[in-house]
Amino acid sequence: LRFSCGVGGGLVQPGGSLRLSCTSSKINLDEYQIAWFRQAPGKEREGVGYINSRDGSIDYGDRVKGRFTISKDSAKNTVYLQMNSLNPEDTAVYYCATSQILYYSPIRTQDFTSDLYDRWGQGTLVTVSS
Numbered sequence: 194l195r196f197s198c199g200v201g202g203g204l205v206q207p208g209g210s211l212r213l214s215c216t217s218s219k220i221n222l223d224e225y226q227i228a229w230f231r232q233a234p235g236k237e238r239e240g241v242g243y244i245n246s247r248d249g250s251i252d253y254g255d256r257v258k259g260r261f262t263i264s265k266d267s268a269k270n271t272v273y274l275q276m277n278s279l280n281p282e283d284t285a286v287y288y289c290a291t292s293q294i295l296y297y298s299p300i301r302t303q304d305f306t307s308d309l310y311d312r313w314g315q316g317t318l319v320t321v322s323s
Contacts, residue, residue, distance in 0.1 A: 202287060202317030207280050209321070215289035215314060216271040222246075226295040227272045228310060229263065231285035231319075240305025241287070244272060247296050252304065256282070279321045286316040 201213040215227060228243035242253040242263045251263055262275040272289065290310035295303065303309055 200317065202319045204320045204322065205279055206323050207321055209279050210275070210277045211279065211319060212276070213274040213287055213289075213317060213319075214271050215273075216269065218270075220291070220312075222265065222270050222272055222291070223267055224296065225291035225293055225312075226299065226304075227263075227265075228290050228292065228305065229274045229287060230290060230305070230307065231283075231287045233282075233285040236285075238288075238307055239285075242274065243295075243304050245296060245299055248299060250299065250301075252301075254305065276319070279319075281321045284319060284321050286318050288316045289314045 201211055203211065205211050223246040226243055226245040229241040230238050231241050232238040240254050241257055242261055244251045244263045244265060253261055260276065260278045263272065264275065265272045276283065291312040292310045294309050
């Protein structure tokens with residue numbers, strides 16, 4: 194299934210903004226819980242945020258709350274991650290992923306459990322540096 198993740202990555206200066214997108218030509222993203230993860234070199238994968246269209250929930254990891262925003266455009270079948278006030282600690286490869294299990298049976302303590310996501314995008318590198 195074609196699933197394109199993370200268009201919009203690149204190099205940005207500290208304090209700058211980027212918007213990543215996640216889209217699919219084969220599945221309806223409104224029928225999945227969509228999460229963004231990131232992984233910095235030498236570090237574990239980290240949950241950034243998720244959106245669940247079924248119950249309307251959106252939440253973020255503690256390190257990005259207040260700076261990152263997830264939104265979706267159902268007409269374009271696209272989910273966005275708007276990243277503001279970026280700092281060097283945000284440098285990582287960013288991935289989006291889908292979970293049908295969490296879509297139908299949300300477990301709020303497991304929203305960033307990688308094993309519950311069954312489809313992953315290819316990832317995009319975000320580098321925050323002056």
